[in-house]
């Protein structure tokens with residue numbers, strides 16, 4: 340379908356039944372558990388992977404540890420050169436990899452290609468970063484002493500990625516980690532391992548061409564057990580996990596118990612505030628992209644719109660005009676804007692959330708149906724839903740990973756809207772649409788949005804890689820991608836050097852022996 344055989348050939352995926360890869364070597368599982376991956380778009384089989392065992396995991400960790408000893412001695416700008424080559428390979432493979440992302444995950448082709456572009460962008464960023472892993476220098480209180488700090492590679496970085504951005508979020512972590520001198524072990528979502536296999540093939544070319552040892556970039560396909568093992572493993576000083584808050588709490592607890600580092604990027608409950616001073620034309624576009632893009636399966640998806648009563652009816656009417664005619668269908672078909680949900684469990688969660696929120700008093704305005712008939716045989720396609728609710732409803736407080744948009748009315752000033760926005764357990768992304776400077780500056784101030792991302796006249800999703808990405812509260816507090824997010828992938832060392840003939844002590848302490 341849609342030339343998928345050709346795509347798989349172009350990507351060189353031969354490792355059917357692979358369970359792990361250390362970059363050059365591939366292995367099946369040491370037992371016979373396997374998983375067949377079907378496209379959420381049409382239910383067809385794309386490939387079969389094996390599920391790694393504890394022994395496979397140990398082998399991969401040991402290979403990674405050995406590779407670290409070499410990789411950390413390669414100068415950072417030379418590591419950047421390898422990442423530059425990876426970026427170039429991704430440019431070469433953008434089309435087939437984007438198609439596979441779209442087919443395996445279900446996001447529309449435009450977004451599949453956008454995801455690969457996000458990988459290319461982070462490669463470029465990491466190349467520049469490889470010459471900018473800066474620490475501070477400071478003045479010592481002691482004469483003829485010098486103080487500075489430096490950043491050293493950390494070691495093995497575990498990356499647990501989610502199905503919704505099967506490759507981009509890995510690349511945010513792996514490309515930064517790579518220039519920092521770390522080696523990575525990637526456990527992709529069991530729902531989307533094939534894009535991981537494809538990326539691993541692309542990496543292998545670069546490793547081979549540069550005669551690098553295996554073990555710098557590793558892939559391990561497995562279930563939650565492998566993730567749990569990684570979290571508990573003291574040989575993995577940093578575990579970066581993207582996914583649900585439920586998963587992240589477990590990983591965070593286990594990593595925390597051994598005093599390791601966890602970088603968590605978990606659930607969001609992202610809101611857009613529309614004040615009476617909003618430019619509604621651009622606001623509506625942002626809301627629709629944010630709410631139905633990726634079929635509501637981004638962690639930055641717009642889940643709530645908090646609308647001033649003066650414009651509430653107008654906004655509702657405009658959304659009600661767009662929602663019923665959204666083109667829903669095969670994500671590889673040009674013109675489709677809404678693809679399928681990842682699987683039927685996700686459809687069940689969508690349906691249940693809508694039933695529950697209505698039981699609480701929510702008013703379903705449009706959508707909510709599971710589509711049937713030609714093109715929808717797989718049972719994974721739904722009509723995005725709009726529901727009028729109150730913010731305190733139990734379901735509104737939850738993140739349902741599906742295209743449900745909650746409309747919430749407010750009548751006071753921007754402070755009231757901010758309080759509603761912040762009145763959830765999650766704190767990832769947020770936005771305000773207003774042309775009134777007092778409102779927008781209040782929103783961005785310390786009394787404003789409590790999220791990791793706060794935008795003005797831009798929606799909640801679709802962040803650029805240059806900024807730090809992540810959020811507060813139950814979102815987990817981690818920051819990935821741009822800005823100085825790289826620091827978490829390194830260990831900081833403070834160095835004091837004495838070039839005098841004396842040994843003065845700090846704080847003026849006298850200690851004569």
Ligand code: UN1
Pocket residue numbers: 457503504508581636637638639799800801802803
């Ligand atoms: C995610 O959903 O886990 O800002 C990541 C965005 C994308 C990344 C989303 N650049 O929506």
